Amino acid sequence: xxxxxxxxxxxxxxxxxxxxxxxxxxxxxxxxxxxxxxxxxxxxxxxxxxxxxxxxxxxxxxxxxxxxxxxxxxxxxxxxxxxxxxxxxxxxxxxxxxxxxxxxxxxxxxxxxxxxxxxxxxxxxxxxxxxxxxxxxxxxxxxxxxxxxxxxxxxxxxxxxxxxxxxxxxxxxxxxxxxxxxxxxxxxxxxxxxxxxxxxxxxxxxxxxxxxxxxxxxxxxxxxxxxxxxxxxxxxxxxxxxxxxxxxxxxxxxxxxxxxxxxxxxxxxxxxxxxxxxxxxxxxxxxxxxxxxxxxxxxxxxxxxxxxxxxxxxxxxxxxxxxxxxxxxxxxxxxxxxxxxxxxxxxxxxxxxxxxxxxxxxxxxxxxxxxxxxxxxxxxxxxxxx
Amino acid sequence: xxxxxxxxxxxxxxxxxxxxxxxxxxxxxxxxxxxxxxxxxxxxxxxxxxxxxxxxxxxxxxxxxxxxxxxxxxxxxxxxxxxxxxxxxxxxxxxxxxxxxxxxxxxxxxxxxxxxxxxxxxxxxxxxxxxxxxxxxxxxxxxxxxxxxxxxxxxxxxxxxxxxxxxxxxxxxxxxxxxxxxxxxxxxxxxxxxxxxxxxxxxxxxxxxxxxxxxxxxxxxxxxxxxxxxxxxxxxxxxxxxxxxxxxxxxxxxxxxxxxxxxxxxxxxxxxxxxxxxxxxxxxxxxxxxxxxxxxxxxxxxxxxxxxxxxxxxxxxxxxxxxxxxxxxxxxxxxxxxxxxxxxxxxxxxxxxxxxxxxxxxxxxxxxxxxxxxxxxxxxxxxxxxxxxxxxxxxxxxxxxxxxxxxxxxxxxxxxxxxxxxxxxxxxxxxxxxxxxxxxxxxxxxxxxxxxxxxxxxxxxxxxxxxxxxxxxx
Numbered sequence: 028x029x030x031x032x033x034x035x036x037x038x039x040x041x042x043x044x045x046x047x048x049x050x051x052x053x054x055x056x057x058x059x060x061x062x063x064x065x066x067x068x069x070x071x072x073x074x075x076x077x078x079x080x081x082x083x084x085x086x087x088x089x090x091x092x093x094x095x096x097x098x099x100x101x102x103x104x105x106x107x108x109x110x111x112x113x114x115x116x117x118x119x120x121x122x123x124x125x126x127x128x129x130x131x132x133x134x135x136x137x138x139x140x141x142x143x144x145x146x147x148x149x150x151x152x153x154x155x156x157x158x159x160x161x162x163x164x165x166x167x168x169x170x171x172x173x174x175x176x177x178x179x180x181x182x183x184x185x186x187x188x189x190x191x192x193x194x195x196x197x198x199x200x201x202x203x204x205x206x207x208x209x210x211x212x213x214x215x216x217x218x219x220x221x222x223x224x225x226x227x228x229x230x231x232x233x234x235x236x237x238x239x240x241x242x243x244x245x246x247x248x249x250x251x252x253x254x255x256x257x258x259x260x261x262x263x264x265x266x267x268x269x270x271x272x273x274x275x276x277x278x279x280x281x282x283x284x285x286x287x288x289x290x291x292x293x294x295x296x297x298x299x300x301x302x303x304x305x306x307x308x309x310x311x312x313x314x315x316x317x318x319x320x321x322x323x324x325x326x327x328x329x330x331x332x333x334x335x336x337x338x339x340x341x342x343x344x345x346x347x348x349x350x351x352x353x354x355x356x357x358x359x360x361x362x363x364x365x366x367x368x369x370x371x372x373x374x375x376x377x378x379x380x381x382x383x384x385x386x387x388x389x390x391x392x393x394x395x396x397x398x399x400x401x402x403x404x405x406x407x408x409x410x411x412x413x
Numbered sequence: 414x415x416x417x418x419x420x421x422x423x424x425x426x427x428x429x430x431x432x433x434x435x436x437x438x439x440x441x442x443x444x445x446x447x448x449x450x451x452x453x454x455x456x457x458x459x460x461x462x463x464x465x466x467x468x469x470x471x472x473x474x475x476x477x478x479x480x481x482x483x484x485x486x487x488x489x490x491x492x493x494x495x496x497x498x499x500x501x502x503x504x505x506x507x508x509x510x511x512x513x514x515x516x517x518x519x520x521x522x523x524x525x526x527x528x529x530x531x532x533x534x535x536x537x538x539x540x541x542x543x544x545x546x547x548x549x550x551x552x553x554x555x556x557x558x559x560x561x562x563x564x565x566x567x568x569x570x571x572x573x574x575x576x577x578x579x580x581x582x583x584x585x586x587x588x589x590x591x592x593x594x595x596x597x598x599x600x601x602x603x604x605x606x607x608x609x610x611x612x613x614x615x616x617x618x619x620x621x622x623x624x625x626x627x628x629x630x631x632x633x634x635x636x637x638x639x640x641x642x643x644x645x646x647x648x649x650x651x652x653x654x655x656x657x658x659x660x661x662x663x664x665x666x667x668x669x670x671x672x673x674x675x676x677x678x679x680x681x682x683x684x685x686x687x688x689x690x691x692x693x694x695x696x697x698x699x700x701x702x703x704x705x706x707x708x709x710x711x712x713x714x715x716x717x718x719x720x721x722x723x724x725x726x727x728x729x730x731x732x733x734x735x736x737x738x739x740x741x742x743x744x745x746x747x748x749x750x751x752x753x754x755x756x757x758x759x760x761x762x763x764x765x766x767x768x769x770x771x772x773x774x775x776x777x778x779x780x781x782x783x784x785x786x787x788x789x790x791x792x793x794x795x796x797x798x799x800x801x802x803x804x805x806x807x808x809x810x811x812x813x814x815x816x817x818x819x820x821x822x823x824x825x826x827x828x829x830x831x832x833x834x835x836x837x838x839x840x841x842x843x844x845x846x847x848x849x850x851x852x853x854x855x856x857x858x859x860x861x862x863x864x865x866x867x868x869x870x871x872x873x874x875x876x877x878x879x880x881x882x883x884x885x886x887x
Contacts, residue, residue, distance in 0.1 A: 056599045059857055066861020067868070074869055095827040098876070286872060293875030297419070300878065349629060381629065381821055382636030 071286065078285045099288030099295075102211040103278040105218040107251050122244045124169020124221030126180045128187060129243075131167060137189050138165035140406070141338075143177040143329075144196025146170055147345040147372075150389060151196070154399035165190065169221050171214075173197075173204035174325045176223035178233075181329060185336065192406055193338045195329055197322075198345040199354035203306040205325060206269035206318045208239055213270045213299040215292075220247055222260075225267045228321050233328040237267035269318075270302055311353040319357065326358060330367055341405055342369040343398070346378040348388050368408075370401045414454040415882070416663045417617050417875075424451065425667065432671055437594040441568050444671075448573035452536070455577075459535040462500065467570045469496055470545045474552040474559035474566075486553055493549035501542045504535060509742030537577030539739055543702055545570055548584040550706060557585050565591045572673075574664040578657070578882055580678040580698035587675070595672030605669030607852070607864070611839075612662030614867050616882070618874030619836055620656035622829025623648045625878060626822045631797055638819035639811040645822055646794045650786075653793060654682065655836065656883045657696070681844040683789070686781035688756040691789065699736065708732040726761065730754035740796070745804065749795040756788060828873035835870065 082093040100108075109121050122130075139162045142152045152166045165188055167180045174197050181193075204210060205226070210219040222239030240260050241247050250256040264271040275295040281287030306312060312319045326342065333340040342362065344354045352373045362369050376383040376394035383394050390398070414421050428447045432440055453460050473493040477486050515525045548569070551557050560566050569591050575582060630637050630645035637645075661678040668675045678698050685691035692700040711728035718724055730751065737750025763769050773781075798804045824830075843849045852860055 056603075060599065060603055062857035063861045063864065066858045067864045068861075070862045070865035071868070074865070092827065095873075286869070289869070289872035289875065293872060296876040296878070349632060377634065379632065379634040380636035381633045381641070386821075386823070 075285050079283075096285060096288065098216045099290070099292030100282050101278045101291065102209075102215045102218060102276045103251070103257070104282045105215075106211075106220050106247070107278070109218055109220065110248050110251050120170060120218070121220055121247075124172055124176070124219065124223075125243050126176070126183050126221070126223060127243045128183055131180075131184050131187050134165040134167070134188070135163045136187065138163040139190070140192040140194060140402075141165040141167065141184070141188060141190040142194045142196065143181050143184075144168045144194070144343070145172040145198065145201070146389060147198055148194060148196025148343060150395045151194070151343065151398045151402065154392070154395040155402060158396065158399050158403065168196070169223070170219055171198075171201065171204075171210055172221075172223070173201040173207070173210075174322055174329075175205040175207075175226050176221075178226065178325050178329050179224040179235075181332070182235075185332075190338055192341060193333050194341045194343055194402060195326070195333075196343045196345060197326070197354065198347055199350045200347045202312060202322045202354070202357070203303050203318050204270075205321050207271070208237065208264055208268040209271075211276065212264070212268050212272075213302055215275050215295045215299075220244065226321065226325060228317075228324045231324075233324055237263060239263065270299075272298060307353065311351070312357045314357075323358060323361060327361055327365065330365060339406075340367060341402060342367050343402070344369060344371045344373070346371070346373045348378050348381075348384045350378050368405045370398060370405065372398060375401060414451055416660065416667075417613055420454075429670060433597065438562075438564075440595075440671075441562075441564050441591060444573070445564055445568045445571060448568065448571040448576060451573040452571065452576055455536045462535055462538075463541060463571060464567075466497055466500065466542070466545055467567045468563075469493065470549050470570070471559065471563055471566045473549055477549070477552050478559050490549055490553045494546060497542050497546050497549075501538060504538055506738075506742045513744075540579045540581055541570055541576060543699075543739075544581050544584075547581070547702060547706060548588075551584050557588060560588060560592050562592075572668075574667040574673075575675055578660045578664070579696075580661055580664070580676050581702055582675060582698070583702075587673075590673050597670070597672045601669045601672060604850070605666040608662045608666030608669065610666075610864065610867050610871065612659040612664075612666060613871050614832065614874070615655035615659030615662065615836065617877055618828050618832035618870050620652045620659055620883075621877040622826045622832070622874060623652040623655075626825055627652055627797070630822050631799070631803075636821075637810060638821060639813050639815045640817055640820045641822045642794075642807050642810050643815060644820060646790055646797070648825070649797050650683070650790050650793050651833070651836075653796075653883060654679070660882045680849075681840055683786050683840070684782055684844045685785055685789075686778055687785060688753065688760050688788075691785060699739065703732050703736050703739075707735055722762075726758045729757040729761070733757065744801050745795055745798050748801065748804070749792055752792050752795060756792075826874075826877055828870060828877065832870045832874060835866065 078096060081087050082090075082096065087093055097105075109115075109119075112119075115121055140152075140155070142148050142164065145168050149166050149168055152164050155162065156164055167177075167184050169176055169180075172180075174195075177195060177197070204213065207213065207223075208225050209222050222241055224235050224239065225237040226233050227236045228234075240256070240263055241250050250260060261273070261277060264276070265273065272295075275291060275298065281291050306316050306318050314320070330340045330342070342358070344358070346352065346354060352371070355371050355373060361367065372378075372390070372394070375397045376390055383391060385391055414424060424447070428443070431443050435443055449460055449463075452463060470493050473489045476489045480486055480489075518525045548566075552559055560569075565588070569582075569584060569588050572582075572587070572591075627645045627649045630641045631649075658679040665675045665677070676698055678696055680694040680697065682691060682695035685694050692704075708728050711731055712725075715724035715727055731754070733754035734747055734750035736753070737746040737748070740746045740749070763773070794807060795804055798807060825833075842851045845851075846854075852863055855863070
């Protein structure tokens with residue numbers, strides 16, 4: 028240890044601090060404080076005005092900083108902006124994820140494999156198509172969709188197709204979302220406009236307790252500017268979406284203030300983290316939580332329903348980057364007891380290997396190919412051949 | 414209860430409201446109750462532990478002060494030291510030492526069956542234990558008298574702003590502030606408020622913003638590149654500084670609101686040009702504690718043994734290893750301590766040859782600052798690694814190449830990217846002025862603008878994923 032350290036001991040450092048004090052006491056403290064506060068207010072107002080002008084009337088309107096400062100806009104306002112964006116491409120997020128039989132009819136009606144899930148399972152599906160171009164694949168899903176969306180979509184899709192296999196994709200990050208009806212209730216930064224039904228576990232059985240009043244992008248277009256229709260939809264969310272909080276979701280004056288948006292975003296992030304932490308702890312999913320119990324029951328029910336209609340189920344578990352094998356731990360007993368064929372991304376592309384992921388947190392194409400090969404291998408196992 | 418949480422805002426508002434209307438004695442009683450609530454928020458079961466050590470040390474100090482018998486004094490002091498350090502060892506080091514023994518036995522062919530005990534580490538145990546031990550030693554040395562009221566002493570140990578992550582306060586500094594009535598002055602309040610704002614900026618905007626990228630690299634088993642490790646390590650240097658000094662700033666700020674003055678823990682540490690200077694700028698309260706209660710007694714002891722270089726240097730290394738172990742029970746911390754100990758020795762040894770001395774004087778200070786910054790960065794790589802094996806892996810990864818195109822770690826959030834230049838600028842001003850009160854010389858308009866900028870940045874950074882303060886685990 029340095030013997031010379033006494034020269035800057037903490038007590039001496041404090042003394043240095045008090046040396047500055049008399050210089051300030053010469054000025055009247057209250058007046059100085061009031062002036063500082065007033066200048067602070069002036070600068071804050073300047074920020075408000077500058078951001079309003081720069082990010083709406085200049086080239087900065089499309090920049091990343093504008094995007095960042097707009098994250099705190101309410102979910103409703105974001106969706107409204109999206110709906111009113113001119114010339115939206117057909118693959119826009121506005122049209123993705125809706126549980127809409129009309130959209131499902133555009134897919135092959137007698138596929139070899141139907142995939143229910145989200146972008147991860149879609150990527151696996153695309154890799155499957157590349158490996159086996161002759162194989163017909165039907166893909167039903169939504170961006171980041173949880174299992175309740177997959178089950179809701181399956182119930183609608185079931186009469187529309189005949190399939191031999193069905194793959195159910197679930198991610199480790201979406202277990203907590205089975206109590207929601209819209210992803211925006213927890214993840215308000217990016218608008219995911221689609222809604223999905225809410226299920227509950229009643230006496231050991233899955234029961235649909237609420238359906239969204241808005242089920243297509245066209246219905247959303249009609250409702251978003253209609254206060255009565257939109258109000259009814261918000262009432263449904265308030266009653267049945269466990270993560271929904273009006274302050275983060277519905278539009279209000281804070282949308283027009285820089286500071287207001289920052290406050291809303293900060294609070295909504297803390298809300299999402301607190302919500303998630305209640306379900307997923309450092310040692311895995313908390314089995315006593317309603318969401319976890321519903322998730323397990325939904326998986327069991329979906330597999331059972333598929334088997335009832337003579338469809339061979341395959342469960343695909345996707346571990347998100349940096350996560351442990353908690354998802355497998357959560358459903359391992361179900362997979363074993365119900366003899367469900369499954370693929371666990373953890374076994375093929377470990378989530379603690381950064382090289383397995385692209386910057387948007389999806390898997391690299393090599394991983395998707397490996398997943399697709401494993402799915403094909405499961406489909407080709409002798410006991411699953413027709 | 415994190416300082417940057419809504420619960421703490423509510424807690425502080427209630428406590429401060431009561432504080433302003435209560436008389437001195439009632440203030441202390443209320444602050445003690447509040448401190449126990451604050452601590453019990455994590456795990457109420459450990460309130461018993463803190464109450465036990467407090468009662469024991471108070472009893473010991475009364476006994477030490479009452480007796481003139483030197484042997485009896487020593488015996489009482491021993492009770493305090495053994496109990497405090499024994500509890501610390503039981504909670505923090507038991508598994509580590511037994512596991513290390515088992516590993517060693519296995520290596521020499523002796524099979525020992527032992528399952529590590531599931532021991533929960535009480536938050537901040539190292540901080541309040543060291544604070545309590547130093548009190549007992551100071552009373553033994555006659556540097557201070559024990560307070561008349563138990564409540565005052567209990568508040569000294571448990572004072573909530575600094576209870577879980579310091580700065581470690583000496584009884585000679587804090588106790589008089591507890592015992593004597595305090596004044597809440599506007600000047601103190603405004604300085605406190607600014608410290609809180611600046612601390613929140615460091616924590617939420619910088620530290621929490623950098624945490625995601627750093628954790629991604631350090632938690633990844635494979636797939637990271639050499640440039641990832643280097644960038645993550647530099648960012649960890651900044652993260653660590655902002656996390657810990659941010660906590661200290663908030664702790665000092667909250668204390669100032671109530672008229673307390675806690676000692677500083679950081680003084681622009683990355684402008685240190687040598688190891689000895691570094692330890693007068695980084696975690697000052699711990700380094701001065703170790704200097705006074707470990708290094709000095711050791712140095713005296715070795716000097717008595719003989720005037721050799723080995724005897725002069727050994728206390729440096731021993732003190733730094735102890736400082737490493739203070740952080741946690743892991744070989745990475747031992748390595749970190751050894752590394753810093755050897756740096757002190759090397760720097761000292763390099764002073765001796767006259768040619769080297771001249772050479773050192775000719776090279777400008779910024780070079781030494783830059784050099785020592787990199788030395789610090791390497792030490793923090795040792796500190797952040799989860800195992801000695803990972804340290805080797807990280808160095809091998811760096812050795813495989815540093816091509817910038819291979820950078821894969823996530824970019825820090827926008828708020829953090831905007832906040833970093835502000836932090837570096839303010840830190841530079843603090844260094845240039847040798848004081849973090851440089852802004853007080855500014856005109857009102859400039860100060861108002863600074864507060865507004867920090868306020869906007871804190872609101873922007875509020876959406877960064879909140880993480881516990883790193884030093885809570887110690």
